[in-house]
Amino acid sequence: MKLTIKDLTKTYKNGVKAIDNLNLEIGTGMFGLLGPNGAGKSSLMRTIATLQSPDSGSIEFGDINVLDDKMALRKVLGYLPQSFGVYPKMSAEKLLDYFATLKGVKLKSDRAALVKEVLEITNLYDVRKKHVAGYSGGMKQRFGIAQLLLNNPKLIIVDEPTAGLDPAERHRFLNVLREVGTNCTVIFSTHIVDDVKELCNEMAILNGGRILQHTTPTEATSEIEGQIWTKIIERDDLETNEASYNVLSSNYNQDNTLNIRVHALEKPADDFISASPQLDDVYFIALKQDEPTLA
Numbered sequence: 001m002k003l004t005i006k007d008l009t010k011t012y013k014n015g016v017k018a019i020d021n022l023n024l025e026i027g028t029g030m031f032g033l034l035g036p037n038g039a040g041k042s043s044l045m046r047t048i049a050t051l052q053s054p055d056s057g058s059i060e061f062g063d064i065n066v067l068d069d070k071m072a073l074r075k076v077l078g079y080l081p082q083s084f085g086v087y088p089k090m091s092a093e094k095l096l097d098y099f100a101t102l103k104g105v106k107l108k109s110d111r112a113a114l115v116k117e118v119l120e121i122t123n124l125y126d127v128r129k130k131h132v133a134g135y136s137g138g139m140k141q142r143f144g145i146a147q148l149l150l151n152n153p154k155l156i157i158v159d160e161p162t163a164g165l166d167p168a169e170r171h172r173f174l175n176v177l178r179e180v181g182t183n184c185t186v187i188f189s190t191h192i193v194d195d196v197k198e199l200c201n202e203m204a205i206l207n208g209g210r211i212l213q214h215t216t217p218t219e220a221t222s223e224i225e226g227q228i229w230t231k232i233i234e235r236d237d238l239e240t241n242e243a244s245y246n247v248l249s250s251n252y253n254q255d256n257t258l259n260i261r262v263h264a265l266e267k268p269a270d271d272f273i274s275a276s277p278q279l280d281d282v283y284f285i286a287l288k289q290d291e292p293t294l295a
């Protein structure tokens, strides 16, 4: 099912325009919404999830008019917010069984089968007897996914789920999402470029409430093939280089020198060497092009 967002705008009471005339189409699979802090990712996700209303625009999911029929969307939605509640001292298995009861699954055996299934998908089956309150951050995030899977959602929205997870937990979480994303639409927001690179078949870069680029990771990197250049410089020379070249990023080497990456259609100077484009380059180019130019 396709999610279609048209001319969406949201200005908060304090005057911040968090969503600025945004248009986007999202199909089945993993969709990555990439943007820096304050780009408007949470605002957009909360709006799609019917938790807040936009000032204008429309959102459709399949044949559901999301803004007119919030209940219809909620029936097929699974939403994992950036941070979510405190859990009681109850085992994951019991808590999920309780949620399944609330959802109306009357037969104990049906609930047991459903709970087992979602625990297995989220890799929590082995720790099903442990209290959720004692789970690590990553396990809690996966439990959040288990909980929303009980509803068999068609649209899953996860807001910055990997923030604060250690690398191993992050990988486990991404693997779970990858599996879940095979048969529904998953929108996943992050400011971590690698999350999108590893997981998403489609992506959009968001900044200032606007979509700067809607693309696929492969297409985006191949478009800037031959335009990325690197050079090793002394730390103190960064400012000079920034003044002369379009420096996208700089990373320290062990000897305290810097490795800079520059975007240019042609080799900027003899001491640069060509580098293969990465998704980070795509992201930084998009953000730099969006910077207000000083008149």
Ligand SMILES: Nc1ncnc2c1ncn2[C@@H]1O[C@H](COP(=O)(O)OP(=O)(O)OP(=O)(O)O)[C@@H](O)[C@H]1O
Residues within 6 Å of the ligand: 012, 013, 014, 016, 017, 018, 035, 036, 037, 038, 039, 040, 041, 042, 043, 044, 160, 191
């Ligand atoms: N309830 C609110 N009232 C007023 N301003 C808000 C509100 N929520 C968000 N904002 C502002 O709207 C802009 C977009 O915020 P939003 O949280 O949607 O961005 P984000 O991309 O999710 O960023 P982050 O990663 O920091 O959560 C920011 O300038 C933020 O300060």
